[in-house]
Amino acid sequence: MTCTLGEVKNRADFMIYWGGNPAECHPRHFTKYSLTQKGKFTPNGRKDRTMVLVDIRETPSAKAADVFLQIRPGKDFELIGILRALIKNQRVNEAMVAETGLPLSKLEELVAMMKAARFGVIFFGMGLSMTRGKHMNSAGVLMLAAEMNAFTKFVAMPMRGHGNVTGADVVMRYTTGYPFGVNLCRGYPRFNPGEFSTVDLLVRGDNDACLVLGADPGATMPQPAIDHLARIPTITLDPKVTHTSRLSRVHITTAATGISAPGTAYRMDEIPLPLRPALKSPYPTDEEVVRRIREAVARRPAWLPERNGEMVV
Amino acid sequence: MTLTIVKNATCTFCGCVCDDIELHADEIRIVETKRACSLGESWFKNHTAEHLYPDALIDGHPATVDDAVEAAADYLLNANMPLVYGMSNITCEAQREAVALAELIGGVVDSHTSL
Numbered sequence: 001m002t003c004t005l006g007e008v009k010n011r012a013d014f015m016i017y018w019g020g021n022p023a024e025c026h027p028r029h030f031t032k033y034s035l036t037q038k039g040k041f042t043p044n045g046r047k048d049r050t051m052v053l054v055d056i057r058e059t060p061s062a063k064a065a066d067v068f069l070q071i072r073p074g075k076d077f078e079l080i081g082i083l084r085a086l087i088k089n090q091r092v093n094e095a096m097v098a099e100t101g102l103p104l105s106k107l108e109e110l111v112a113m114m115k116a117a118r119f120g121v122i123f124f125g126m127g128l129s130m131t132r133g134k135h136m137n138s139a140g141v142l143m144l145a146a147e148m149n150a151f152t153k154f155v156a157m158p159m160r161g162h163g164n165v166t167g168a169d170v171v172m173r174y175t176t177g178y179p180f181g182v183n184l185c186r187g188y189p190r191f192n193p194g195e196f197s198t199v200d201l202l203v204r205g206d207n208d209a210c211l212v213l214g215a216d217p218g219a220t221m222p223q224p225a226i227d228h229l230a231r232i233p234t235i236t237l238d239p240k241v242t243h244t245s246r247l248s249r250v251h252i253t254t255a256a257t258g259i260s261a262p263g264t265a266y267r268m269d270e271i272p273l274p275l276r277p278a279l280k281s282p283y284p285t286d287e288e289v290v291r292r293i294r295e296a297v298a299r300r301p302a303w304l305p306e307r308n309g310e311m312v313v
Numbered sequence: 314m315t316l317t318i319v320k321n322a323t324c325t326f327c328g329c330v331c332d333d334i335e336l337h338a339d340e341i342r343i344v345e346t347k348r349a350c351s352l353g354e355s356w357f358k359n360h361t362a363e364h365l366y367p368d369a370l371i372d373g374h375p376a377t378v379d380d381a382v383e384a385a386a387d388y389l390l391n392a393n394m395p396l397v398y399g400m401s402n403i404t405c406e407a408q409r410e411a412v413a414l415a416e417l418i419g420g421v422v423d424s425h426t427s428l
Contacts, residue, residue: 025327026327026328026329027350027351027352028329028331028350028353029329032329032331032333033329130428159328160327160328161327161328161401161425162327162328162401162402162425163324163325163326163327163328163330163401163402164325164330164400164401164402164403164404164405164408165328165400165401165424165425165426166328167400167404167405167408168400168401168408168424168425168426169424169426170405171400171405171408171409171412172408172412172422172424175409175412175413176412176422179426180423180424180426180427181421181423181426181427182415182421182422182423183420183421184415184416184419184420184421184422185394185419185420185421186419187416187419193427196421196423197423197427197428198396198398198421198423198427198428199427199428201394201396201421201423202396206394207392207394207395207396207421208392208393208394208395209388209389209391209392209395209396209420210395210396210397210398211385211389211395211396211397211398211411211414212398212399213397213398213399213400213403213407213411214399214400214401214402214403214407215398215399215400215401215402215425217398217399232392233388233392235384235385235388235389237403239360240365240366241366241370245370246373248370249371249372249384249388250369250370250371250381250384250385250388251369251370251381252368252369252378252381252382252385253366253367253368253369256360257325257402257403257404257407258322258323258324258325258404259343259356259357259360260360260362261404262404263403263404263405263406263407264404264405264406265323265325265330265404265405266330266405267328267329267330268328268329268330271330272405273323273330273332274323274332275322275323275325275404276319276321276322276323277319277322278317278319278322278336278338278343278357279338279340279341279342279343279360279361279362280340280362281362282362282363282364283368284378285404285407286403286404286407287403287404287406287407287410289378289382290407290410290411290414291410292378292382293382293385293386293389293414294410294413294414294417296382296383296385296386297386297389297390297414297417297418298417299386300386300387300390302417303390303418303419
């Protein structure tokens with residue numbers, strides 16, 4: 001269960017940032033949406049809110065927190081499990097509590113604060129969702145937030161990184177029915193993370209061509225995946241010549257999203273916002289180039305025989 | 314020189330997508346980014362309207378967009394399992410086109426979410 005950042009601003013009197021460093025990665029999150037804004041039910045802004053930061057090291061975000069809980073790396077899932085037990089007054093194994101690097105008394109204090117809140121929110125970042133446990137950690141946090149609703153209103157929201165990555169989820173959801181990693185090879189969508197997710201596909205060497213747009217995997221992905229991108233025909237669309245462009249057979253320069261390309265982008269709480277470009281680019285937009293590639297493909301004989309009027313035997 | 318002022322511009326650098334930025338721009342570059350954070354400011358100021366890069370590259374050599382589009386279409390259609398990846402820093406309109414293209418070429422479409 002989640003909510004919009006407007007609800008957070010107006011209602012949230014308790015927030016946990018888990019595995020994220022908004023002070024450096026989302027600099028205006030505190031001041032524009034969550035911590036210091038004055039809202040309808042939080043008229044005194046920061047004074048009406050309590051903030052807890054859970055992370056493996058003391059980042060600059062810790063300065064903004066009322067409570068900082070330094071957890072041992074890779075113990076997020078264990079801590080989520082312990083918290084889920086504690087809110088239901090179940091007994092917990094002390095050896096397992098010790099493994100998280102936090103004393104039981106601190107966790108009991110945290111649970112008391114969570115239950116005392118009128119509206120609690122857990123913002124979870126890549127430190128939670130991309131480390132040991134991965135999507136199970138995200139699932140755990142969502143369960144924790146759901147179960148907290150037996151006591152008070154509680155929600156969870158992922159801290160999305162790149163500009164319109166939320167939009168990619170939304171668009172793929174309403175076009176294919178799935179949010180990411182969608183395989184259309186059979187002519188209908190199939191979804192299976194781990195099988196059809198990019199890193200797994202590339203590391204296994206499953207793809208024999210790749211179109212990269214609005215990303216630079218050549219700078220961020222594991223080396224075996226990058227090696228495979230260099231082996232196969234890769235096509236890159238980007239406002240700059242990137243690491244990926246250098247290993248691509250084809251690069252097309254495009255206008256920068258929101259700066260010289262108009263359109264829509266989704267905020268991390270799935271609110272669509274219009275872009276207002278300030279410059280006129282000498283390059284075409286991504287939208288235009290992808291449409292032209294699609295039209296060029298459509299002019300050629302289709303890969304599925306049935307679409308050319310032939311029977312599939 | 315007169316500056317164009319764009320009020321309530323939207324920053325797409327991070328997931329916050331702040332839509333209250335005031336941009337002051339001349340023909341070539343953005344010179345002022347009111348209310349933007351340090352990340353947003355460098356995002357806006359690092360992209361100009363200059364023609365700094367070739368329109369397109371094929372095998373590392375400058376080419377026209379038309380040729381590059383045709384080459385891209387050939388590679389994608391001839392592949393058995395093409396992948397359309399990324400989509401984090403493009404508009405929703407471009408993302409829709411990308412999904413339509415992925416369907417046409419019978420490929421996989423994926424975003425940063427799967428990382």
